Amino acid sequence: MDQQKKKSSRFRSDAIRFGLAIICLLLLFLISFSVGRFPVTMSELLHLMWSKITGTPNNLPGAIETVVFRVRGPRVLASMVVGGALAVSGAVYQGLFRNPLVSPDILGVSSGAALGAVLGIYFSLGMVGIQVLAFAVGLGAVAAVYLIGTFLRHHDPILTLVLAGVVIGTLLSSVVGLIKYLADPYNQLPAITFWLLGSLTGITPADLWSILPAIAAGLVPLYLLRWRINVMTLGDEEAQALGVDTQRIRLVVIAAATLMSAAAVSVSGIIGWIGLLIPHFARLLVGPDFARLLPAAVLLGAGYLLGVDTLARTISTIEVPLGVLTAFIGTPFFIWVLAVSHRAWR
Amino acid sequence: MKLSVENLAFGYRRHLVGKDVSFTLDAGEVLCLLGPNGVGKTTLFKTVLGLIAPLGGAVMADGNAINRWSPQNLARLFGYVPQAQLGFFPFTVREVVLMGRTARIGLFHTPSSRDIEVAEGLLQLLGIDSLAERPYTEVSGGERQLALIARALAQEPQVLVMDEPTASLDFGNQVRVLSEIKTLASHGIAVILSTHDPDQAFLCAQRVAILHRGELVHCGPTEEVITPAVLRAVYGVEVEIVQIESGAGEKHLICLPSFARLRSDMVSDSS
Numbered sequence: 070m071d072q073q074k075k076k077s078s079r080f081r082s083d084a085i086r087f088g089l090a091i092i093c094l095l096l097l098f099l100i101s102f103s104v105g106r107f108p109v110t111m112s113e114l115l116h117l118m119w120s121k122i123t124g125t126p127n128n129l130p131g132a133i134e135t136v137v138f139r140v141r142g143p144r145v146l147a148s149m150v151v152g153g154a155l156a157v158s159g160a161v162y163q164g165l166f167r168n169p170l171v172s173p174d175i176l177g178v179s180s181g182a183a184l185g186a187v188l189g190i191y192f193s194l195g196m197v198g199i200q201v202l203a204f205a206v207g208l209g210a211v212a213a214v215y216l217i218g219t220f221l222r223h224h225d226p227i228l229t230l231v232l233a234g235v236v237i238g239t240l241l242s243s244v245v246g247l248i249k250y251l252a253d254p255y256n257q258l259p260a261i262t263f264w265l266l267g268s269l270t271g272i273t274p275a276d277l278w279s280i281l282p283a284i285a286a287g288l289v290p291l292y293l294l295r296w297r298i299n300v301m302t303l304g305d306e307e308a309q310a311l312g313v314d315t316q317r318i319r320l321v322v323i324a325a326a327t328l329m330s331a332a333a334v335s336v337s338g339i340i341g342w343i344g345l346l347i348p349h350f351a352r353l354l355v356g357p358d359f360a361r362l363l364p365a366a367v368l369l370g371a372g373y374l375l376g377v378d379t380l381a382r383t384i385s386t387i388e389v390p391l392g393v394l395t396a397f398i399g400t401p402f403f404i405w406v407l408a409v410s411h412r413a414w415r
Numbered sequence: 416m417k418l419s420v421e422n423l424a425f426g427y428r429r430h431l432v433g434k435d436v437s438f439t440l441d442a443g444e445v446l447c448l449l450g451p452n453g454v455g456k457t458t459l460f461k462t463v464l465g466l467i468a469p470l471g472g473a474v475m476a477d478g479n480a481i482n483r484w485s486p487q488n489l490a491r492l493f494g495y496v497p498q499a500q501l502g503f504f505p506f507t508v509r510e511v512v513l514m515g516r517t518a519r520i521g522l523f524h525t526p527s528s529r530d531i532e533v534a535e536g537l538l539q540l541l542g543i544d545s546l547a548e549r550p551y552t553e554v555s556g557g558e559r560q561l562a563l564i565a566r567a568l569a570q571e572p573q574v575l576v577m578d579e580p581t582a583s584l585d586f587g588n589q590v591r592v593l594s595e596i597k598t599l600a601s602h603g604i605a606v607i608l609s610t611h612d613p614d615q616a617f618l619c620a621q622r623v624a625i626l627h628r629g630e631l632v633h634c635g636p637t638e639e640v641i642t643p644a645v646l647r648a649v650y651g652v653e654v655e656i657v658q659i660e661s662g663a664g665e666k667h668l669i670c671l672p673s674f675a676r677l678r679s680d681m682v683s684d685s686s
Binding site for chain 1: 427428461464466485486487489490491493495497502503504505506507510514515517518519520522523524525526566570
């Protein structure tokens with residue numbers, strides 16, 4: 070009886086928190102559609118969406134429909150998908166590596182993707198080529214780190230992976246530096262710099278469709294393995310003593326989280342901070358249990374990048390690079406989270 | 416269930432910690448492992464549990480070598496109480512105990528209502544049900560230790576391996592844990608525990624094994640193994656074993672250290 074009461078109150082408080090997060094995300098979603106160089110009023114926006122859903126004709130100017138569905142639509146959706154994906158992979162990596170300072174780039178996915186994209190720009194491969202290379206080299210970098218980790222068996226597996234990730238990441242970054250040095254300073258260097266700072270400008274529905282399967286393919290196993298991931302946060306030996314096949318689960322979880330972040334980064338460029346910051350915030354909100362942490366990270370990550378991207382395209386006449394803005398907003402936010410949750414991780 | 420450890424050599428790849436370790440353990444038996452600090456008791460336990468590959472010898476359950484068993488099957492055989500460490504993420508005490516059910520939870524599932532029932536029962540059994548909602552990272556060291564014991568029992572193991580289960584407990588909780596060990600043994604669970612206190616072996620164990628300089632130097636019934644001569648050889652201190660009678664007329668053995676002789680030893684050493 071008492072137990073049931075406790076359970077239902079836990080359920081209710083969770084429902085309130087998730088409900089609030091969803092409402093905030095919806096509000097941001099609507100605001101993001103309406104603000105910009107071509108403002109759309111809320112009533113026009115709601116009218117347009119209603120007519121699209123019900124299939125009835127509307128008598129709004131055609132320009133509004135173009136702005137909402139062709140220009141802003143893909144960008145709004147992409148920011149949510151990329152933000153959610155980066156936040157989830159950050160939450161998973163932090164749990165698996167038992168380290169609150171870990172973000173999705175710990176195993177070199179970002180530096181690998183950066184090298185791929187920079188190579189694509191250097192060889193003038195075009196948008197699709199750049200994305201495919203960024204994705205492939207990002208995955209390749211993590212695979213290399215993982216192989217090094219399995220060869221050096223006699224050390225603690227987690228420490229080996231992190232150290233291998235750091236050295237491979239540094240190596241790849243220096244290659245990126247070399248290509249920047251060699252690149253044409255008028256045509257290529259600005260594009261490289263732009264990519265390395267992250268941006269969702271000019272994203273197309275095709276870009277969005279190209280990353281959705283990879284992100285879904287990463288998210289589904291992570292959600293299914295949510296209890297095993299909880300146990301993995303106890304560390305390798307304890308998890309194994311409790312019956313988890315740690316080697317196999319670690320491989321699947323790293324592969325899934327890497328797939329998500331590599332897909333996200335391949336269309337958005339390097340956007341730091343989300344994978345580091347949002348998991349902390351999500352844990353503060355719903356606790357460390359992955360069954361609740363994963364959906365919370367998706368919602369908060371989606372909302373955070375949507376908000377930041379909306380700011381990026383509206384606060385100034387030129388686009389502010391996303392990587393810069395996430396850091397500017399993320400730093401004070403992170404310090405605040407640290408101050409509030411002083412005992413949440415130790 | 417009969418657990419037998421045969422000529423086990425253990426350690427880390429290039430570093431042999433101990434060898435020729437053999438003992439057997441029947442259902443309902445309590446075996447107490449004594450040995451000085453740093454002798455490798457934890458490494459021996461991890462090797463028996465299959466967490467570290469043995470460098471030689473074998474661990475058998477009812478005559479079957481367990482070195483190729485899956486982690487899931489091992490976790491149903493062995494419950495493991497590691498030395499209490501700080502948790503990393505603030506899971507609640509209840510969630511930590513539920514993690515003991517993992518080997519009985521499907522790969523893609525979360526704890527069922529039956530798992531939650533088992534966890535609640537164990538929280539009550541160990542007297543920590545009032546802490547169920549508290550973060551594991553914020554309760555005291557002794558409470559963490561009790562939660563780890565509950566977690567190991569949630570595995571519903573046949574053999575319980577406890578690495579210094581009383582190390583961080585106050586006197587009351589030490590007594591509670593020792594009495595719990597006796598109860599578990601009477602229900603047919605085999606228990607191996609390590610401790611630094613030979614008196615605890617007298618209180619709860621039928622047999623004692625002593626790990627010294629990488630080998631099991633003694634293994635046998637508690638009263639035969641724990642003698643002043645053995646304790647002097649292993650720990651380098653003088654001890655008297657005293658028999659006392661409790662109010663209920665039961666006879667008990669306790670160790671009484673002799674400080675005087677220790678002091679005179681030190682004087683003669685330094686001269």
